[in-house]
Amino acid sequence: EVQLVESGGGLVQPGGSLRLSCAASGFTFSSYWMHWVRQAPGKGLVWVSRINSDGSYTTYADSVKGRFTISRDNAKNMVYLQMNSLRAEDTAVYYCARWGWSSAWYYFDYWGQGTLVTVSS
Amino acid sequence: DIQMTQSPSSLSASVGDRVTITCRASQSINSYLNWYHQKPGKAPKLLIYGASSLQSGVPSRFSGSGSGTDFTLTISSLQPEDFATYYCQQSYSTPWTFGQGTKVEIK
Numbered sequence: 001e002v003q004l005v006e007s008g009g010g011l012v013q014p015g016g017s018l019r020l021s022c023a024a025s026g027f028t029f030s031s032y033w034m035h036w037v038r039q040a041p042g043k044g045l046v047w048v049s050r051i052n053s054d055g056s057y058t059t060y061a062d063s064v065k066g067r068f069t070i071s072r073d074n075a076k077n078m079v080y081l082q083m084n085s086l087r088a089e090d091t092a093v094y095y096c097a098r099w100g101w102s103s104a105w106y107y108f109d110y111w112g113q114g115t116l117v118t119v120s121s
Numbered sequence: 122d123i124q125m126t127q128s129p130s131s132l133s134a135s136v137g138d139r140v141t142i143t144c145r146a147s148q149s150i151n152s153y154l155n156w157y158h159q160k161p162g163k164a165p166k167l168l169i170y171g172a173s174s175l176q177s178g179v180p181s182r183f184s185g186s187g188s189g190t191d192f193t194l195t196i197s198s199l200q201p202e203d204f205a206t207y208y209c210q211q212s213y214s215t216p217w218t219f220g221q222g223t224k225v226e227i228k
């Protein structure tokens with residue numbers, strides 16, 4: 001069974017840092033790209049970042065570029081999101097999601113339960 | 122960035138009703154369109170990928186159609202467990218973007 005379990009969320013002051021973790025199990029982790037998607041309270045889904053299967057390529061949403069860093073450890077089946085210079089507008093539930101595929105199609109086929117990040121003084 | 126616009130933003134329906142949700146992309150995305158639903162406090166769940174392919178394990182009352190810029194998600198006979206918020210998402214180009222969501226409520 002595929003499982004994604006996020007951790008590391010919490011309350012942080014504006015300008016602070018936080019590191020989110022996502023533990024993956026039940027599939028060959030090193031074969032999949034992984035993503036972070038966030039959802040502000042009562043709002044919709046927003047893609048944040050992605051990392052390729054071996055960790056050599058990353059992409060970010062403009063809103064977090066230069067502040068957030070995605071990384072992975074295939075030996076530990078973990079993906080991380082280092083968040084620096086946090087702002088109030090970064091307050092959200094952060095989901096780790098697997099990028100699945102079938103033929104030519106790509107999609108988020110498994111999601112973690114999410115971890116809440118609150119940026120407030 | 123490709124903008125995804127869903128309509129309606131919310132709807133009220135009864136068990137057994139046929140429900141249709143539309144999603145429009147700001148430019149052509151071929152059939153790179155996925156549908157998810159999300160229940161309160163839970164993670165999103167994939168329903169449809171490639172505009173019309175049913176994800177494994179998803180009931181056949183869900184179907185998707187469309188290509189280019191206009192897409193539709195149809196629930197043929199609404200069930201109690203289908204009351205949720207539905208999102209479309211384009212996988213044509215980064216940044217991957219979602220519609221604003223359609224909340225399906227009990228009438």
